[in-house]
Amino acid sequence: MDKAPKLPIDRLIEVVQKGGTVRTGVDVFNKQGILLLDKEVPITDPQVLVRAKEQGAGMVPINAAGGGGIWDSQGNRLDLPSEAPVQKPVAGGGRGGEIERRINEIIETKRIAAEKYQQAKACLRQIMDSIRRTGGEFDLEPVNETVKGLANFVTSHDNSFAYLTREIFSCDDYLYNHSVNVCTIGTVVLKKFNSNFSNAVNSLLNNVPTGGLGEEKRDPSAFSYFLPAELQDISLGFFLHDLGKVLIDPEVLNKTGRLKESEFAEVRKHVTEKARLILDKNRLNNPYIANICYYHHAKLYSAEERCYPAQSPHLIPAYVKVCKLADVYDAMTSKRCYREALNPVGAVTDIFNRYARKEPLLQYVLHSFVKSVGIYPPGSVVHLTNGQLCYVLESDGPVLLPLTDSEGESLRDKPELLDLSQGQAPKEIKVDRRRPSLNPIEAYEILPDYLRRVVTSQPS
Numbered sequence: 001m002d003k004a005p006k007l008p009i010d011r012l013i014e015v016v017q018k019g020g021t022v023r024t025g026v027d028v029f030n031k032q033g034i035l036l037l038d039k040e041v042p043i044t045d046p047q048v049l050v051r052a053k054e055q056g057a058g059m060v061p062i063n064a065a066g067g068g069g070i071w072d073s074q075g076n077r078l079d080l081p082s083e084a085p086v087q088k089p090v091a092g093g094g095r096g097g098e099i100e101r102r103i104n105e106i107i108e109t110k111r112i113a114a115e116k117y118q119q120a121k122a123c124l125r126q127i128m129d130s131i132r133r134t135g136g137e138f139d140l141e142p143v144n145e146t147v148k149g150l151a152n153f154v155t156s157h158d159n160s161f162a163y164l165t166r167e168i169f170s171c172d173d174y175l176y177n178h179s180v181n182v183c184t185i186g187t188v189v190l191k192k193f194n195s196n197f198s199n200a201v202n203s204l205l206n207n208v209p210t211g212g213l214g215e216e217k218r219d220p221s222a223f224s225y226f227l228p229a230e231l232q233d234i235s236l237g238f239f240l241h242d243l244g245k246v247l248i249d250p251e252v253l254n255k256t257g258r259l260k261e262s263e264f265a266e267v268r269k270h271v272t273e274k275a276r277l278i279l280d281k282n283r284l285n286n287p288y289i290a291n292i293c294y295y296h297h298a299k300l301y302s303a304e305e306r307c308y309p310a311q312s313p314h315l316i317p318a319y320v321k322v323c324k325l326a327d328v329y330d331a332m333t334s335k336r337c338y339r340e341a342l343n344p345v346g347a348v349t350d351i352f353n354r355y356a357r358k359e360p361l362l363q364y365v366l367h368s369f370v371k372s373v374g375i376y377p378p379g380s381v382v383h384l385t386n387g388q389l390c391y392v393l394e395s396d397g398p399v400l401l402p403l404t405d406s407e408g409e410s411l412r413d414k415p416e417l418l419d420l421s422q423g424q425a426p427k428e429i430k431v432d433r434r435r436p437s438l439n440p441i442e443a444y445e446i447l448p449d450y451l452r453r454v455v456t457s458q459p460s
């Protein structure tokens with residue numbers, strides 16, 4: 001049993017998401033001794049693995065001698081050793097092992113992200129071709145499957161949307177990228193909003209302190225703002241939110257300068273006229289999808305400018321507010337052929353300043369947005385106030401991998417991970433917000449080899 005190979009749980013989730021089966025052949029417990037995965041039970045529902053991951057499962061042993069294995073959707077047994085990530089020592093000892101584990105996780109997440117993106121792109125291309133050919137009709141079934149896969153992926157892989165692509169060169173490219181990004185960012189924000197808001201209401205109803213109930217410990221009969229089937233419809237709406245643009249003149253959509261009033265009126269039609277036409281033609285009368293398509297550019301507070309169509313902000317549902325924040329954030333942080341992307345720190349700050357201290361429900365949405373997107377995106381390089389440069393591993397904390405000393409010299413020794421939320425650094429050492437974060441390509445020269453491996457695995 002000691003020699004049973006271990007596989008990253010994300011890899012197992014991916015196998016099951018594709019219709020495969022996993023059986024561990026050995027009971028898997030977390031550090032608290034709770035049984036997460038039963039050795040006998042074949043796993044065909046990815047949520048079983050997602051829950052195990054949330055409760056601490058990272059690398060999962062698969063014991064073939066105990067009947068364990070992984071099988072694809074056709075029932076073919078997959079070869080275990082070749083499934084495991086390449087274990088190259090990057091640095092000896094526990095510290096290096098921890099860094100290597102994180103690096104392998106990032107590479108694996110990027111690999112799946114690139115795969116999911118390609119699937120979603122192919123699906124969008126089909127929809128767009130069909131809409132152009134037929135004047136509005138498309139097949140919803142494959143879209144449903146694609147969105148389910150995307151939503152499962154981003155909710156089961158931490159920070160995964162940070163690794164989605166943001167380089168956009170053409171109008172169609174823009175729609176592919178933007179649809180995937182809004183769907184993934186929106187889904188993660190919505191999940192956080194749903195659990196925060198539901199917990200807050202439960203706390204009020206049951207008179208217990210807010211935050212006293214973890215998501216996984218909630219009573220299933222407790223209040224839930226959105227139910228699972230609604231969450232699926234909303235993710236689908238995020239994916240389809242800009243579909244009306246397929247029927248707008250690409251020259252206007254791609255125009256680099258300021259739009260004339262007549263051109264802006266043409267763009268506005270993507271939510272008014274064109275979205276309605278496409279939803280009607282396909283007899284798509286789901287209210288979540290319709291509200292997202294019609295109102296994702298509406299006002300979130302009374303004085304907000306250049307919003308359309310006219311609608312009271314109080315009538316805009318929470319999930320449409322989520323879509324609008326994801327839409328604005330993605331537009332700001334995507335690189336277009338005519339302008340550079342805005343730094344994520346600048347984009348989050350701008351959105352926060354724009355929408356903070358407005359109506360109460362918007363504050364819940366905004367809080368979930370900032371907590372989900374994070375100010376320091378994983379994969380970026382930030383400056384500390386003591387002059388060090390660090391690679392961001394997790395935006396929550398943030399958890400950092402130091403690259404240089406305070407003089408800017410590359411570190412010779414293996415660094416210790418720095419979790420700024422855990423008080424590991426002196427209080428005066430923080431991320432220097434006055435200096436923009438860098439793309440790792442810009443800092444390539446000072447990256448150690450094991451991080452260059454991550455950067456070059458970036459999907460293009």
Ligand SMILES: [Fe+2]
Pocket residue numbers: 241242270271296297
């Ligand atoms: Fe739009």
Ligand SMILES: [Fe+2]
Pocket residue numbers: 178182241242327
């Ligand atoms: Fe959009």
